[in-house]
Amino acid sequence: MVASKDGDDVMSDFEEDAEFKSCWSGPTVRITVGSNAQVFVIHKDILIEASPVFKAMLSAGMIEQQTNEITLPEDPARAFNILMVWAYGRNPPACTGDEDSVVDAILTWKMADKYAMPQLQNVLIDELKEHWKQFHFYPRYLSWAVRNLPDTSELYKFLFDQLTYKLANRPYSYQLAPQDSTLAASGLQCQEKRVRQLENLLSMGEDSAKLFWAVQNLEKGKGSPARLEGCHYHVHADGEECPQEDSTSTEPEQSGADI
Ligand SMILES: [Zn+2]
Numbered sequence: 001m002v003a004s005k006d007g008d009d010v011m012s013d014f015e016e017d018a019e020f021k022s023c024w025s026g027p028t029v030r031i032t033v034g035s036n037a038q039v040f041v042i043h044k045d046i047l048i049e050a051s052p053v054f055k056a057m058l059s060a061g062m063i064e065q066q067t068n069e070i071t072l073p074e075d076p077a078r079a080f081n082i083l084m085v086w087a088y089g090r091n092p093p094a095c096t097g098d099e100d101s102v103v104d105a106i107l108t109w110k111m112a113d114k115y116a117m118p119q120l121q122n123v124l125i126d127e128l129k130e131h132w133k134q135f136h137f138y139p140r141y142l143s144w145a146v147r148n149l150p151d152t153s154e155l156y157k158f159l160f161d162q163l164t165y166k167l168a169n170r171p172y173s174y175q176l177a178p179q180d181s182t183l184a185a186s187g188l189q190c191q192e193k194r195v196r197q198l199e200n201l202l203s204m205g206e207d208s209a210k211l212f213w214a215v216q217n218l219e220k221g222k223g224s225p226a227r228l229e230g231c232h233y234h235v236h237a238d239g240e241e242c243p244q245e246d247s248t249s250t251e252p253e254q255s256g257a258d259i
Helices: 044-050 052-057 063-067 077-089 099-114 118-134 140-148 154-169 185-202 206-217
Strands: 028-033 038-043 069-072
Touching: 028 044, 028 077, 038 044, 038 077, 044 052, 044 077, 063 069, 077 099, 077 118, 099 118, 099 140, 099 154, 118 154, 140 154, 140 185, 140 206, 154 206, 185 206
Parallel strands: 028 069
Antiparallel strands: 028 038
């Protein structure tokens, strides 16, 4: 300890460490995730704060509380990875026009639902909205939702509404291009993918009839669901909504790059 001549402990600020707490210290939990059994190590306090379900798992009396080990064989590791990044820094993944990142966001939404993390679900919905303001919607996302989500879930509703909107307003994106199309080869390939995926979706029974009638009955001039501002398709307790951002303009965003 270095003290000044008059007795003041001038260097103490540099040396006093007792009050310091870091989220990177403290006990950890070992979590084995997915069919490949990938191992993640996460700080217990962070996990408990992020999810009431993990909090319950790690509470007194549970085996996980004694071992500090959790096994989640049915969850995808790619989604758990995003959940973990969120738990530490509240940083959502950005869907940057890359279809893989859309799949990641969708899988993570479902996982966040399982572990009761509505805030993460809502930022993922906002990311997906941003993505579909600019990029094509691929029908396989709704096919996945038909198999994996209840039709009452907010993500199912969003995917259903978005495809309904696209089919009603941009039907040519889901039809094979004419012979004399000027689309580049990569564009033609993507278009063909959407056509095949739509055929697959339409073979899925009840949901395809529902989609047909939704497209048929969609109100003329109704905007893209991806452009709905605020808490549309968010998960909230009754009466709750996201804190309002300070906005000087209440004008709806112009249609811009919607394709
Ligand atoms: Zn909200």
